[in-house]
Amino acid sequence: MPSATTSDADGAPRAELAAALEDLLAWARRLVPPGELSLASTALLARLARSGGAGVSALAVAEGVSQPAMSQMVARLERDGLLTRERHPDDGRALVVVLTEAGREVVTQRRAQRARALSALVDAAGPEDAAALDGATPALVRLGRAASTAQASQTGHTTQNTGRTPLS
Amino acid sequence: MPSATTSDADGAPRAELAAALEDLLAWARRLVPPGELSLASTALLARLARSGGAGVSALAVAEGVSQPAMSQMVARLERDGLLTRERHPDDGRALVVVLTEAGREVVTQRRAQRARALSALVDAAGPEDAAALDGATPALVRLGRAASTAQASQTGHTTQNTGRTPLS
DNA sequence: ACAGGTGCATAAGCGAGTGATACAAATAGT
C-alpha cells in the first residue's frame, strides 16, 4: 500500500535499511578469521589489484584514512609478502606500492570466500528474499561505488597532508 | 535473459553483491567520527536497548566476540557513563549490564544519524536506485536478522568459554 | 642556494580484538 513512487516513501524504511546494513556489517566483521587479513587490508589489496601501483599518500586518500595509518598498513602487508614498496624512479621520496603474486592470489581467494559466505546467507533467507536481493544488486553496486568515492567529505575529518580539503 | 527462478541466478551477482556490501561497510567504517562510539559499541548499546539487561558472557556470545573483549568494552562504556554494571542479586559472580539514560539517548541519536547519512547516500544514487533499495529493504532486514543470529558458527572460532560449540 | 612544499616514516596513545590465566562464586559428587 505505500506508493513509494519517488524516493523516501514514509521515512521509516531508511532507518530500517540502515539497521539492516549495520547488522550485515557486524556479520562481515565477525566473519574475518582471527589472524587473517582484516577488512581494511583486504580493501587495500583489492584496490591495488584493480588500480595498479600507487603511492602511500594517494592510497591513504583513496581509502579515507590518514597517511600514517596507510604507511603502517603497507609496512605490515609488505612484511607478510603481499605487496612491495619500490622507490619511484623519478621521485626519490615517493614510493610505488605494488601487489606481489601472493597478494594477487589472496585477493582472488578472499573474493571467492566472501561470495561463498554471502551466498550461503542469502540462500538461507529463502528464494523470495534471495530474488529480491539479486534484483537490488545493481542498485547496491552503484550505491557502493558512490560510497567509495564519497570519502569522508561529509564528516570532514581527513586531516593531515593526506587530503587537501582546506577545512571547507 | 537469466531466468533466476530459484536462487543463485548465474553466480556472478553474488560476488558483485559481496563487493558492494564491502564498499558500504568501508563507507560506514569511515563515517564513524574519531573519538565517537565505534560500530561495535553502538551495536552493543543497541542490543541492550532492545533486549534489556544481560551478563557479560551472554553479551559476548550475542555479539560474537570473546568474553575478555566484551568485558573491556563494557568497562569502557561504563567509564563513559552509557551503561552500568550491577551485581546479580541471586548470583554473586554474575553481573547485569544495563543502559543508563545517557546510553539510551545515544542509541536514539545514532539511529537517527546513520539513517540520515544513509538517506543522503541513497538519494544521491538517484530515484530509480533509491526505489530499488527501498523495495529490497524488507529482504535486507531479514538478511541482517539472519546474519545477527548466525554468529560465527560458519568459521567456527568463538573459542573461550563464551560459546559452547564443542569444536564439532 | 636556499625556502617552502611534498612524500613518507616514526612515536605515543586509544580502541578493539585475541588467547592464556587467575579468581570468586555456584554447583556436583562423593
Added chain:
DNA sequence: ACTATTTGTATCACTCGCTTATGCACCTGT
C-alpha cells in the same frame, strides 16, 4: 560437609588499525 568442577568476570600481554604530532629526505620555485 568437604572437596572438585564448572561457570562468570577480570586481567595480562600481545596484535591490529586508527589518530595527532613530529621529523626527515627529497623535489621545486625564486
